[in-house]
Amino acid sequence: MTNKANCLIRKPTVVYIADSDLEVGNGIQFLLKTANIQASVFTDGQALLQTIVSSPPSCVVAEAVLPDISGINLLHKLHADGINIPVIMLANSSDISMAVNALKSGAWDYFEKPFIQRVLLDSVQRAMLYQ
């Protein structure tokens, strides 16, 4: 019964990308477009969070430290609001403890920049299936 019910609810198919560097965001948007995945780009956490609340995406790709919010805090905030959307993090540093903390706080996946395009795309596609 639940399966049928799930099919009737239309899942969001859009991905939100947040990176302080607009070029990086646009690059990921282009990458997702090659796989027919629609995406919106944000450059700060505030705009991202507001849009997530009003219109939830199927998955978020976010820089591990955004100018106005850390990735860990972003995860905690979503969790506190009861929003259960897979978040993939992209880190500028190779800080292992930050990666471990992000995953333990519920991140779906975590990559260092520069990331391998195919690997990121694969992770996004898996995350989109999760919902």
Added chain:
Amino acid sequence: MTEPSVFIVDDDKSVREALLFLMKSVQLNASAYASAKEFLTLFDPDCPGCLVSDIRMPGMSGLELLQELQQRNSQLPIIFITGHGDVPMAVGAIKNGAEDFLTKPFRDQELLDCINTAIDKDKQLRSKKDAKDAIIRRLSSLTNREKQVLDKVVAGKANKVIAADLSLSHRTVEVHRSHVMEKMQARSLAELVKLIQLVKQEQN
């Protein structure tokens, strides 16, 4: 109940000795093993605690040890410590179920904090499992007829409907039903449903 123990797996003798010394200094039970194989041959799933393991070791690696324990249905939390870690390795370990991942050098307190968290988690997992096992034991004490009645009761059917379904008298169903409640130690239908869900959820 057995006191929790810290199991240390590292091929480096000096690391094993340092960690054993650290555990002793905070009165934690600990034992050390030079390889994953050695640990596995002496492994007792009923022993509570947590595992502190190196990742890169000759023979079976720490990640392979994690997989082996999962295959044996062990939920013993594993903390990895490594001198040559990188982000993809840490991400892979956590995504595969490791409790934590520390890179050497780390502060003693950092490891002890991880160990305490892991031991608490193990305690919780074990009490959850004990509760589930108790329900399964109660379930297995039911007769086949009682099980049939239980399934239908949980599915929300009224005694009258169950009687018709199983070609029994209304009175017989009532008797079976009260036996089910008694054996399952459920005081209400809601409680019975909760017990059954707990067992089913874990199985999925």
